Amino acid sequence: MAWNEPGGNKDDNRDPWGGDNKNGGRKEQGPPDLDEALKKFNDRLGSILGGKKGGSGGSGSGNDGGNSPSSAASFGLLGIILVVAASVWAVSGFYRVDQSERAVVLRFGEYYNTVGAGLNWNPTLIDAVQTVNVTKVRSLSRRALMLTEDENIVQVNLSVQYRVGSPKDFLLNVRNPEQSLENATDSALRHEVGSSEMTDILTEGREALGQRVRARLQQYLDNYGVGLEIRSVNVESTSAPDEVQAAFDDVIKAREDEQRVKNQAESYSNGVIPEARGKAQRIIEEANGYKQEIIARAEGEADRFTKLLTEYNKAPEVTRDRLYLQTMEQVMANSSKVLVDVEGGNNMMYIPLDKMVGGGSNVNSSVGMSSTDQSRFSSSAGLSSDTEVDELADRVLQRLREKSANTTAPRREGR
Template identity: 35%
Template sequence: MPWSNQSGGGGWKGGGGGPWGPRPGGPGQQPDLEEILRRGQDRIRQAMPGGGLGGPFTALAAVVVIALVGFFGFTVRVNPDELGIVLRFGKYVRQLPPGLNFRWPYPIEEVDLPKVTRINRIEIGMRGSSDLQRDASSAVRDVPEESLMLTGDENIVDVDFVVFWQIKDAAAFLFNIQNPEGTVKDVAESAMREIVGQSDIEPILTEARAKTEAAAQELMQKTLDSYGAGVLIKQVQLQKVDPPAQVIDAFRDVQAARADQERLQNEAQAYANRIIPEARGEAERILQAAQGYRDQVIALAKGDAARFLSVYEQYKKAPDVTRKRIFIETMEKVLSGTDKVIIDDKAGTGVVPYLPLQEFSKRPPSPEGQPQ
C-alpha cells in the first residue's frame, strides 16, 4: 500500500506509522518544492515596487531559491550524539554518521535521528526521584503495583530500582519494537520479579543487593536481545528494598532479635575460643607436673634403694660397727632439735643439781582473771 500524503492516510506523513506502528521520535516532514517556490515568489512580489518582477531579477531569485532548496533538501545534519537512519520509500537502507550528509529529499528518503549516546533512565516502583524542581517531601512517589514482589520464602518485599539503558543498534531499536521505553520498563519489572522470586528475603535486604542487581541486569539483557530490541542495559540500581510499610516495624524487631542472636553466638564463640586453649594449657601443665612428680618419686625411691643396698653391704661386713653407726646417726637426728642437758655420772659429785624454781612460780591465771 503506498504511503498517503493526506491527513487521514495510513502512512507516517498522515500520522499512521506504517507496519511497525507509530514512528518513535521521527523528524518533522519536509515541505514540498512547489510550496517553497510559491512562498518565495510571493515574498519577492511583496518586496518589489508595484508588485512586478523583472526578468533578470526573477531568474536570479529562482536560482537562489533552487540552490537553497537543493542544499536543505538534499542534506541533513546529524548531531554528535545522534545517528541518521535513512529510509527510502519507507525501507531502511543505510546509516548516516554525525555531520552534514547527503540524502534524497522527501518523499524519496526520510531520516530518523535517534540519540544513540544518551543514557536513558527508567524508574520502577517509584516516580519523580530525578525531578530536582520538586519539593523534597513530594519528590518521590511510591508505586506499589510495581514495587511489591513475592520472595522465594513467601515473604513480600517492597523493591524500588532504576534502570539505565542505551541504544545499541539504532535500526533494531526503531523497527523491531513499537514502544522501546515501555518494553524496557516491562522487561525490567519482569526480570526483577523473577530474581526476587528465586531468593529469600533476608539476603535481598542485606548482603545480596549487588548480586541481585547483577542477576537482574543479565536477565534483562538476555530478554531484550531475544526481542532484537537493540537496547544495551548499562546498569541496574536498587534504590529501596524494605518489607511492606504495614509490617516494617515487626520485621525490624525480628531483624533486631536476629542481630542479638548472632551477637550472642559470636560472643559465646569468642569465649569458647579463649577458654578452651586456657583449659588445654592448664591440663597440659597438670600433666607435666604429675610427670615430674612421678619421675622425682621414682628417682628418690631408686636412690633410697641404692643407699639401703650399700648400707646392707657394709652391714654384712661389720654388723656391730654398722649397727652402732646407724644408732648414733638416728639419735643425732632425733636430738638435734631439742633442748638437753647432758650430765656425765663419771665426773664425780662436783655437779650440783639445778632446779628452776622461777619457772614453776609462773602459773596460768584463773578463769576469772584473778591470780591464785
C-alpha cells in the first residue's frame, strides 16, 4: 500500500525520502538529504551484488550465509550489460580510410602510426584518428609589391600548387600549415625578386623566377617540417606599380620598336649580303671564263701563226697574196659601197640595188651623205623641204641606173 494512500496505517504515514517523523509521521517539505540518498544507493548496490541490506527497519530472511535467487539474476544481468558494452566498444573502433586519404593514429595523445587506405580498427577512447587528403592539389595565390636589385618596385602575382606530403608533419608539427606556407612564400619570393633586376623580371626572366621560388620555398617548408610538397609555382604576371604603369608601357613599347628595327635591319642584311656575294661570285666566274677564253685564243693565234710561218717559208708570194685578200675581205665585209675601177676613165662608186629599193631615206645613207651634208646640199640647191630632197635623190638614182645599163665597157673590181 502506498505511503500516503487513504485508510492506511498511521504508523506508515512517513516521508518517502526519510525516516519516521515524531510529529505524527510527517516532515516538513524540502529537498532530500544527500547522505540518505547515498546510503540507499549503497544498499541497493549491495543487494544486487548479493550483500545484506542494512537498516533498522528491515527484517532478516533467516539465511545469513547464502545467496538469494534475486542475487543470481542480478549477476546475470550485470554480465549481459558488460558483454553488450564490450561489443559496442569493439564495433565503435572500426573506421574506413579512403584511397585518397591517410590516417594519423594518436594513442593517449602521442603519435602511434600512419594508416593507409582500407578498413582499420582502433580501441575507442584510447586512440584518436585524424584523416588527411594527400592527393588533393591545393592552390595559394599571392600578390605583392617588391623591391628589385636595381632599386625598382615591381608587382608580382603568382600561384602555388601544393599537396600534403607527410600527414604526420602536417597535423602535428605546425599549428597552422597554410599560414606557414603563406609566410614562406612571401619570404622566398622577396628573396628572389630582390636578387634580380627589374628588366629581367618584367620580360623573359619570369619562368626562371618561378623555378627559383619553387626550389627555395620547398627548402623552407622542409626546414620547418610543415609536411607540404610544392608541385609548381606559376608567376602569372609581373608589372610595374599602377602609378607608373603608363611610363613603363612607353619604355616597353620603345624597346619593342628597337627590337623590330633590329629585326628589319637583319632581314635586309640577310637579303642584300647573299645577293652581293652571288654577284661577286658571278663576276669572278665571268672573269675566270674571260681569262680562259683570252688564253685559249692567244694560244690558238700563236699556234696559227706558227703554222702560217711554216707555209710562208714554203711559198712566200702566194701566202702574202692570200693574206692580203683575206684581210681586205674582212675589212670590206661590213661596207655597202663598192668601188669600181673603169678602164680609160675615173673610178666610179657603185651602190648595190638592194640598198636603193629601200627608199629615199636609205639612199642618202647609201651614198654616204650625213645629215649635215644633206642640209648643206639642200641649202645650196635651193631646196626648202625634205620632199624636194627626196625627189632630187630619186632623179639621181634614175640617172645612175640608166648609166649603168648603157655602160658596156669591161669593169675590174679594185682591191
